[in-house]
Amino acid sequence: MALTYRTAGESHGPALFAMVEGLPAGLELVPDDIDADLARRQLGYGRGGRMKIETDRAQVKTGLRHGRTIGSPLTLEIVNRDFANWSEDRMAIWEPQSPVEPITLPRPGHADLAGMLKYGTDDLRPILERASARETAARVAAGGVAKALLRRYGVEIRSHVVTVGHVNAPVRDDLSVEDFAGVDDSPVRCLDAEASAAMREAIKAAGQDHDTLGGIFEVWAFGLMPGLGSHVSGDSRLDARIGAAFMGIQAIKGVEMGAGFELGRIPGSQAHDEIFWDEAAGYHRRTNRSGGLEGGMTHGAPVVVRAVMKPISTLSRPLASVDVATKEPKKAFKERSDICAVPAAAVVGEAALAFVLAQALIDKFGGDSIAELDASVERYLAAVRGTDT
Numbered sequence: 001m002a003l004t005y006r007t008a009g010e011s012h013g014p015a016l017f018a019m020v021e022g023l024p025a026g027l028e029l030v031p032d033d034i035d036a037d038l039a040r041r042q043l044g045y046g047r048g049g050r051m052k053i054e055t056d057r058a059q060v061k062t063g064l065r066h067g068r069t070i071g072s073p074l075t076l077e078i079v080n081r082d083f084a085n086w087s088e089d090r091m092a093i094w095e096p097q098s099p100v101e102p103i104t105l106p107r108p109g110h111a112d113l114a115g116m117l118k119y120g121t122d123d124l125r126p127i128l129e130r131a132s133a134r135e136t137a138a139r140v141a142a143g144g145v146a147k148a149l150l151r152r153y154g155v156e157i158r159s160h161v162v163t164v165g166h167v168n169a170p171v172r173d174d175l176s177v178e179d180f181a182g183v184d185d186s187p188v189r190c191l192d193a194e195a196s197a198a199m200r201e202a203i204k205a206a207g208q209d210h211d212t213l214g215g216i217f218e219v220w221a222f223g224l225m226p227g228l229g230s231h232v233s234g235d236s237r238l239d240a241r242i243g244a245a246f247m248g249i250q251a252i253k254g255v256e257m258g259a260g261f262e263l264g265r266i267p268g269s270q271a272h273d274e275i276f277w278d279e280a281a282g283y284h285r286r287t288n289r290s291g292g293l294e295g296g297m298t299h300g301a302p303v304v305v306r307a308v309m310k311p312i313s314t315l316s317r318p319l320a321s322v323d324v325a326t327k328e329p330k331k332a333f334k335e336r337s338d339i340c341a342v343p344a345a346a347v348v349g350e351a352a353l354a355f356v357l358a359q360a361l362i363d364k365f366g367g368d369s370i371a372e373l374d375a376s377v378e379r380y381l382a383a384v385r386g387t388d389t
């Protein structure tokens with residue numbers, strides 16, 4: 001069965017949910033496989049007041065027994081503590097206790113206006129509630145499960161922030177898992193101390209100016225076997241699936257893999273990763289401009305994905321908009337929000353990449369139980385290494 005997940009839940013509703021289907025039976029999970037990433041997603045300089053209210057933890061509601069999957073859908077629930085402040089009026093499930101005024105001033109850059117037109121509502125609250133990046137907590141929970149599956153086969157996912165506004169960290173194409181050890185200690189999850197301090201200052205200045213900042217983050221997957229994904233059809237190419245997963249994250253406007261757009265500026269002789277073989281390492285490359293992907297498949301080098309997040313569209317000094325009730329020009333709606341959420345988006349990116357890679361692993365190796373999956377992976381790795389005779 002293919003591995004899939006769905007999320008449900010509104011930003012200020014009772015809870016968020018992720019339902020993961022297609023996990024093999026017998027995968028061991030501990031609470032921290034999910035909760036550690038939920039906590040990491042809440043970090044980062046530039047978050048708003050909401051993060052002081054929430055302490056995200058996943059409660060497993062279905063699919064797990066004695067810490068092991070049983071092959072049925074796994075349902076994870078993350079309670080929204082803030083719902084207590086909204087339950088009687090703005091987000092009341094049934095009739096509110098007092099009338100709630102519609103919000104009619106859509107924010108440029110948000111889902112507000114297109115969503116109102118599409119769903120035929122004169123109130124943007126129902127649109128923003130689901131469009132909110134609060135939903136990424138549920139994705140990160142599902143990603144934690146995917147990471148636990150991948151870790152079993154030696155795959156590790158890491159991320160870091162490389163750009164915030166005009167501040168760029170030095171480009172690194174030689175990172176190892178160990179290099180990421182202290183990344184969560186940086187307030188912006190940046191590996192370079194100098195850039196980290198400058199990013200923090202830039203976010204502080206944006207906040208003082210009632211503005212917001214976007215940025216670029218990078219996600220690395222280490223320890224992958226070659227041959228995940230496929231060259232045979234556009235939608236089975238791993239690049240396509242990774243691109244879709246990243247572009248599906250709120251506020252992401254572009255994705256690159258490996259050297260990405262730079263590949264359009266250099267000749268072929270400098271663009272590709274030459275192939276070597278030796279007894280100890282097997283097939284390997286000395287460069288990784290392909291970001292670990294050739295022909296829509298992993299080739300064994302780390303998969304490297306970079307994504308750009310636009311600045312948060314809720315501004316405390318709002319942009320021009322139109323009151324949809326009267327068509328009068330007015331400033332957009334403003335609500336409590338973040339100044340910069342790129343450090344958190346990087347953790348969401350880890351979940352996005354983890355889930356696509358776990359899907360590709362299940363697609364290739366299948367099986368209803370972990371024992372079947374283990375055997376299939378082992379047989380393939382022996383064949384790839386040439387030790388299966």
Ligand code: EPS
Pocket residue numbers: 011048049050051054082131132133134135137314335336337338
């Ligand atoms: C968000 C607005 C803010 C963020 C939220 C995303 O929420 P609120 O309107 O409650 O202050 O804090 O992100 C989260 C709650 C989260 O958990 O990441 C938005 O409009 O997208």
